[in-house]
Amino acid sequence: MIPPGAPILTADAMRAAEEAAFARGISQDELMERAGAAVAREAVRFAMGRPVLVLAGPGNNGGDAYVVARHLRQAGLDVLVAASGAPRHGAAERMHARWEGPTTSLYGAPVRSVLIDGLFGTGVTRPLERSIAAVFAELVRGADFTLAIDLPSGMDTDSGAELGAPRGIDATIALGALKPAHVLDDGLSRCGHVLLADIGIPVETGWYSVCRPALEMPGPQSHKYSRGLVAIVEGAMPGAGRLAARAAMAGGAGYVMLVGQTPVGPAPDALVCRAIDDADDLADFLAGDRIDAVVLGPGLGRDRRAESFLRASLAVDKPMVLDGDALSLLGTGAAASLAAREAPVWITPHAGEFDRMFGGAGSKIDRTLEAAAASGATVVHKGGDTVIAGPDGSVRVLTGASPWLSTAGTGDVLAGILGAQVGQGSSGVDAAAAAVWLHGRAAQLAGPAFFADQLVAELPEAIGECL
């Protein structure tokens, strides 16, 4: 669980924001006092009178820890600080000097019911020494409740990679902004519940956690065309195309057409089916004035016909969502093929498809941003953490989606919902974030062990929550 609609900053961006705060006349001491007070406010609630052990490291995370310890002691709690090395300069040293309670060494520290982790935050540059990691893990295991200041100690801020942080931390209070480690699966799995404390640092960023979208009701003058005509191109596995089409219909599109071979099997009566078997005819059809968005890829197949349909569609100057087989067909040439297009395009790869198309190194956010920059597409990099990146550098991240989404057809549903958003005129990362939110919410509403068709059935209720 992460706070929705919250800014996300890398360690460098956080330091730059901190400098901007200093330039506005906020002192380092003031920021540290605010950070410590914000953490203490939550900690006192969780502690409920139990004895507290506060771990304090040598940097500013440790400085925050001394402030927390002071506030908790003032609140009447029994507080012991365990230090891994006293801060030697700046605000952290001054906060250390203001601590008047008992202090022990980290290595001799007793297990206590409540543990506050202020060993390291965004300044971790290398894996924790084994001895520190072992003592820390032992104290977390023995505590009833552990709260981390800013980040669990021993975690790479920008990727969430584990550098010694143990499992079992119950909650983490992010200071000033979320960091990538709070929203990417690797890091989040060690953070517990993530809370965000606004400590008055001005934050400017284009990176945010996904929040519930604000959607508009159709107006009195709305008609089927004004609400978006979405064409879904189906192929070898017609069920996938039908699923995407039904998701686009339930996702709010005014008119949905299923284009390709005459569909076999059940389709809703409101779904208009158009048999087209030739790539040139497909291009002519998709180029028609009425069509607002094209979805291509779910169940398309990877044969020659599929390939010719993909090439013909790419040449059409219409907003387009590419998923599934379309992504496999694009393969390593994806960036070049997509960059040649004028009209906006969204691609929705899972990890395997993404790696085959773009590869790359670094955090999931970095790799998704690079793919968006190279292809000019809005990239929806799916997974337990879904990272959306636009070619303008915007990022949205949704974490904590239902693990039950890992079932066949849910990707087709997402492609259809996104098609509906695009068809209704939503653009860029906002269209993708709205689709991903609706998809995730429909999964929550569907409960456990659903199958993809049931997601579609929950979409109207999810949309109702956004009006």
Ligand SMILES: NC(=O)C1=CN([C@@H]2O[C@H](COP(=O)(O)OP(=O)(O)OC[C@H]3O[C@@H](n4cnc5c(N)ncnc54)[C@H](OP(=O)(O)O)[C@@H]3O)[C@@H](O)[C@H]2O)[C@@H](O)CC1
């Ligand atoms: N930015 C903001 O807006 C605000 C930030 N605030 C707080 O500041 C925190 C960042 O503080 P920070 O930069 O001092 O880094 P921090 O995480 O305390 O660690 C650095 C120390 O650890 C050391 N060290 C590093 N790795 C190590 C390892 N593996 N094993 C052992 N030692 C290691 C490193 O030493 P060195 O690398 O030189 O050996 C250095 O001494 C941030 O998370 C937040 O809590 C708030 O107070 C207010 C607003």
Ligand SMILES: [K+]
């Ligand atoms: K910490």
